[in-house]
Amino acid sequence: AERAAAAGVPIHHLGPAFHAGSGLTRAIGRSERFHAADSLEAITELALRLLDAPRAVVYGYHPRLDTAGHVYGVRSQAWRDELTVVDRAVRLLAEQLLPGTLLVVTGDHGMVDLRxxxxxxxxxxxxxxxxxxxxxxxxxxxxxxxxxxxxxxxxxxxxxxxxxxxxxxxxxxxxxxxxxxxxxxxxxxxxxxxxxxxxxxxxxxxxxxxxxxxxxxNGHHGSLTTAEQIVPLLRYRS
CATH class of the missing domain: 3.30.1360.180 (Gyrase A; domain 2)
Structure with a gap:
């Protein structure tokens, strides 16, 4: 992101309002402009508007899948339901992207359920x-x-x-x-x-x-196992 910003590409960070100005947000987003977006719908709508530009990088973070995993566990129906919501939102976003836009979907960690x-x-x-x-x-x-x-x-x-x-x-x-x-x-x-x-x-x-x-x-992460460290990386170019 910093290299893109140095090349004159606008960088936008979309995430929950309570993340604005936090230490972690400042650390990972020194070159980004933060936009509060508290739902997947808001992230999708705002991302499409910001991408309607000659060049832009838009990073959106949705915390509810992580929350569902921590609270209920990644084997729970609540986690699967939230994953379905994310899947639908990504499909909707992909269908509306301008030609030539690259969409990357990933996670920041895996998770292990503990009884x-x-x-x-x-x-x-x-x-x-x-x-x-x-x-x-x-x-x-x-x-x-x-x-x-x-x-x-x-x-x-x-x-x-x-x-x-x-x-x-x-x-x-x-x-x-x-x-x-x-x-x-x-x-x-x-x-x-x-x-x-x-x-x-x-x-x-x-x-x-x-x-x-x-x-x-119920759900935890932080160690060195494959389940905690390996995450998906999905790429789609419109």
Whole structure:
């Protein structure tokens, strides 16, 4: 988007009004003009108007499929119903595009359903909580900051309880795997937990005392499995 903007192509970002001015919106859309659009109908209508120009790039984000997955799970009828709504909206948009327009449809992540028994709460497992100062990240991808001197004990405890369901690394081990890329800056290194835990089986680590809403979710993502990382990319040129 920034390269397109540098070439003089107008860049437009369509999404929920509450996203306007947020830190994430500013980070990913430095060259974009934000337009509030709180429904698929609004996104479609506004996108068609903005694309009625010699050149333009329009990015639209619809959050309700993601919300349905988190709340009800991606195996639920509610999620399938919302996917049907998205499918119909994309078809309607494709039918109305001006000749020569490229439409790309994708998602930002996949999702895994977790039953209540697969969501382990830190408050119920003192052996996992011992030595933990801060538990950050997602239920399926945790950064664990330990109290001084406790990193080795935390690694041992987490591997003992979760080693058959999660990858458990110390910070330097995690960096050495390459999951953070070929080069990790010092600034990035400081943000990585003393211990890193990433699920490969159906399990997540919740904190109902810290984030009760997340602890109740059925759909989760953030780890390194195919179901969470691989997304569709559909291209259509009118």
């Amino acid at each position: 209540p028994s697969e969501r382990l709460d830190l408050a119920d497992h003192p052996e996992l909580a011992s030595g933990v100062r801060v538990l950050a990240g997602e239920a399926r991808a945790r950064y664990i900051t330990t109290v001084p001197g406790a990193t080795a004990d935390v690694l041992t405890a987490w591997r003992s309880v979760l080693g058959g369901r999660m990858w458990i690394w110390g910070r330097e081990e995690a960096i050495a795997t390459g999951i953070f890329g070929p080069r990790v800056t010092e600034r990035a290194r400081e943000r990585i937990g003393d211990v890193v835990a990433a699920a490969y089986a159906r399990v997540g680590i919740a904190q109902r005392d810290v984030d009760p809403a997340q602890a109740r979710l």
